[in-house]
Amino acid sequence: MDFLSALINGLSSGGTYAIIALGYTMVYGIAKMLNFAHGDVIMVGGYTMFLTLMALGHPLVALAAATVFCVILGVTIERLAYRPLRGASPLAVLITAIGVSFLLQSLAQIIFGSSPKMLVQLQISGGITLGALSIDYSTLLTLAVTAVVMVVLSLFVKYSKTGRAMVAVSEDRDAALLMGVNTNAIIAITFAIGSALAAIAGYLMLCKAPSLSNTMGAMPGIKAFTAAVIGGIGSIPGAMLGGILLGVVESISYSVPALAPFTDAVEFSILILVLLVRPSGILGKMRREKV
Amino acid sequence: MNKMFVKILSLCLCLVLASGALVACGNKNDSYVIGLSGPLTGGASVYGTAVKNAAQLAVDEINAAGGLNGVNFTLLALDDQHDASKVATNYASMVDQGMHVSLGCVTSNPCLEFCTLSKADNVFFLTPSASANDVVKEDNAYQMCFADGNQGSVAADYVNGLGLTEIGIFYKSDDPYSQGIYEQFKANLNSSIKTVEALFTDANTSDFSAQIDTLKGCSFIFMPIYYTPASLFMTQAKGKVADNATYYGCDGFDGIESAEGFKIAEIPQKISMLSHFNSKATEGKAGDFIKKYTEKYGTETLNQFGAAAYDCVYAIYNAMKAAADAGENISPDMTASDLCEILKKQFNGGFSYSGATGENIKWQSSGFVDKTAIAYVIKEAN
Numbered sequence: 297m298d299f300l301s302a303l304i305n306g307l308s309s310g311g312t313y314a315i316i317a318l319g320y321t322m323v324y325g326i327a328k329m330l331n332f333a334h335g336d337v338i339m340v341g342g343y344t345m346f347l348t349l350m351a352l353g354h355p356l357v358a359l360a361a362a363t364v365f366c367v368i369l370g371v372t373i374e375r376l377a378y379r380p381l382r383g384a385s386p387l388a389v390l391i392t393a394i395g396v397s398f399l400l401q402s403l404a405q406i407i408f409g410s411s412p413k414m415l416v417q418l419q420i421s422g423g424i425t426l427g428a429l430s431i432d433y434s435t436l437l438t439l440a441v442t443a444v445v446m447v448v449l450s451l452f453v454k455y456s457k458t459g460r461a462m463v464a465v466s467e468d469r470d471a472a473l474l475m476g477v478n479t480n481a482i483i484a485i486t487f488a489i490g491s492a493l494a495a496i497a498g499y500l501m502l503c504k505a506p507s508l509s510n511t512m513g514a515m516p517g518i519k520a521f522t523a524a525v526i527g528g529i530g531s532i533p534g535a536m537l538g539g540i541l542l543g544v545v546e547s548i549s550y551s552v553p554a555l556a557p558f559t560d561a562v563e564f565s566i567l568i569l570v571l572l573v574r575p576s577g578i579l580g581k582m583r584r585e586k587v
Numbered sequence: 588m589n590k591m592f593v594k595i596l597s598l599c600l601c602l603v604l605a606s607g608a609l610v611a612c613g614n615k616n617d618s619y620v621i622g623l624s625g626p627l628t629g630g631a632s633v634y635g636t637a638v639k640n641a642a643q644l645a646v647d648e649i650n651a652a653g654g655l656n657g658v659n660f661t662l663l664a665l666d667d668q669h670d671a672s673k674v675a676t677n678y679a680s681m682v683d684q685g686m687h688v689s690l691g692c693v694t695s696n697p698c699l700e701f702c703t704l705s706k707a708d709n710v711f712f713l714t715p716s717a718s719a720n721d722v723v724k725e726d727n728a729y730q731m732c733f734a735d736g737n738q739g740s741v742a743a744d745y746v747n748g749l750g751l752t753e754i755g756i757f758y759k760s761d762d763p764y765s766q767g768i769y770e771q772f773k774a775n776l777n778s779s780i781k782t783v784e785a786l787f788t789d790a791n792t793s794d795f796s797a798q799i800d801t802l803k804g805c806s807f808i809f810m811p812i813y814y815t816p817a818s819l820f821m822t823q824a825k826g827k828v829a830d831n832a833t834y835y836g837c838d839g840f841d842g843i844e845s846a847e848g849f850k851i852a853e854i855p856q857k858i859s860m861l862s863h864f865n866s867k868a869t870e871g872k873a874g875d876f877i878k879k880y881t882e883k884y885g886t887e888t889l890n891q892f893g894a895a896a897y898d899c900v901y902a903i904y905n906a907m908k909a910a911a912d913a914g915e916n917i918s919p920d921m922t923a924s925d926l927c928e929i930l931k932k933q934f935n936g937g938f939s940y941s942g943a944t945g946e947n948i949k950w951q952s953s954g955f956v957d958k959t960a961i962a963y964v965i966k967e968a969n
Binding site: 301302305306309411412413414415416419421422423430435501504505507509511514515546547550551553556557559560 | 760784785786788790791792793795797798800801815818819825826847848849850
């Protein structure tokens with residue numbers, strides 16, 4: 297039973313990782329860049345929820361406000377920081393992304409201070425009990441949201457015009473441009489979707505753990521990035537799989553006393569193992585890349 | 588070298604010699620002067636004020652009862668605003684005014700400075716509340732509070748006495764404070780007590796579901812961590828950890844009731860922390876102290892700092908009295924250094940004291956205190 301409840305916990309935190317990983321993987325797949333500021337967009341979403349809650353008081357209004365603000369923020373970052381560097385060396389873009397990440401963290405620290413804020417209004421407590429097993433409502437919510445997000449996103453990419461344009465840009469940006477796809481707009485839309493997902497992920501994190509700090513997005517961001525690489529970066533089902541896998545491994549490792557102190561090491565070892573066996577991730581496309 | 592300079596220099600040297608001669612004449616006071624430096628103003632003033640008030644209370648009581656063989660005590664309390672750079676001035680002023688013995692400083696950082704200064708003159712001090720290990724690194728320094736580094740073993744002694752068969756431990760394995768207390772706690776815990784352990788790393792961890800899952804069956808959870816993650820753990824553990832369970836922390840829990848956004852009243856479990864003073868006591872020596880203190884100063888500054896200061900003054904008085912009774916020559920015109928040697932002999936030689944912060948308190952020659960911890964209840968179970 298302990299194993300089972302660890303598994304369910306893992307599915308829940310894995311779901312959150314998966315939603316964050318989707319943001320990484322979509323941006324990487326389409327814009328071919330690692331947006332390291334993604335985790336910090338979660339944090340900005342968190343603070344937006346905090347401010348809206350103070351002013352209006354309803355969690356869903358707060359979520360909506362955070363989503364809108366994160367979308368605007370994501371598109372603005374893309375427009376101001378990344379678009380001027382399109383065509384520059386990948387290293388320059390990477391460093392810029394890290395710079396944006398620090399900028400957001402520092403701004404939040406200047407505005408809100410460094411001591412964590414409790415946001416108990418968002419907390420969803422209670423749960424259902426099945427025999428000896430109890431499942432939190434927040435866990436169920438996370439799992440449901442994760443499933444819905446994955447289905448909607450897959451359908452969107454496969455069937456909508458914009459979605460197919462995304463695939464086209466991802467496969468060959470120049471060819472897509474020649475076929476009349478507005479690549480800049482497509483990339484901006486990708487950032488918008490990724491940032492909206494970050495706001496949702498922030499909401500799910502705060503439902504479980506109502507603590508808000510300027511670095512709250514850093515570690516989940518790195519874990520989710522790892523998840524995206526494990527699953528095969530650029531692949532939507534891969535991000536889901538990687539996220540869930542990482543969450544489950546984390547939770548089970550925490551529940552085994554001998555492994556508990558080394559949980560982070562265990563998680564990142566999974567990354568190394570997967571990359572040794574399948575260098576492009578579990579569901580990643582095998583292809584030669586010039587580095 | 589020009590002549591004027593030589594003249595001024597020699598004049599200065601003469602003055603220095605003369606002042607040295609004055610000091611050497613011994614103490615001009617007709618009472619025993621207890622020096623104290625603490626934050627009487629500024630952000631930490633609640634601690635300094637409590638210590639000053641309580642020490643004054645003890646001094647007044649001792650004097651009213653006839654002092655030490657007819658000689659009264661005087662408390663000399665100076666303000667350092669919890670700023671180590673103000674300690675040297677305060678210390679010099681205390682020496683000028685004939686300090687015999689001291690309570691050191693109220694807070695740790697200033698007290699480290701005080702320790703160095705007082706060692707040079709060999710002035711005995713017993714600090715009520717500066718808890719850093721290094722505060723007592725010199726042989727003239729003693730503590731009334733538990734040293735930071737001893738909390739693990741003191742907490743283990745307390746838990747051993749509870750008669751539990753299984754306890755939970757929740758700690759932060761990459762933090763020297765938490766890991767240090769954890770290791771010492773484990774080393775001193777009875778091997779018959781089974782432990783269920785959960786930990787976290789990384790200061791940004793905020794989702795404790797996995798750890799709560801591990802610990803949810805425990806009725807007593809020892810948490811040697813700071814209050815921010817602790818308050819987060821408690822908030823998330825509502826409805827999972829049994830409502831009648833107890834959370835027990837060390838000094839990292841101090842102030843948890845005022846953590847930002849933390850609704851302590853909504854936590855069903857009992858929250859307690861390692862302490863030496865129960866500020867809700869109604870009987871015993873602690874109860875007596877609380878009654879006397881609140882009659883004179885009200886409840887606003889009633890805290891463990893004051894209780895410890897009250898005990899410090901009495902411990903020093905008792906030790907001086909014990910030494911005088913044993914035939915040592917103690918008088919107000921003796922030097923601080925001579926008195927220090929006498930007091931050191933007492934404190935290192937099995938002297939014991941019972942007061943508001945513990946029964947049968949003894950001291951190790953390292954300066955650390957030996958006494959039994961109590962669980963100070965921050966909040967009872969709902």
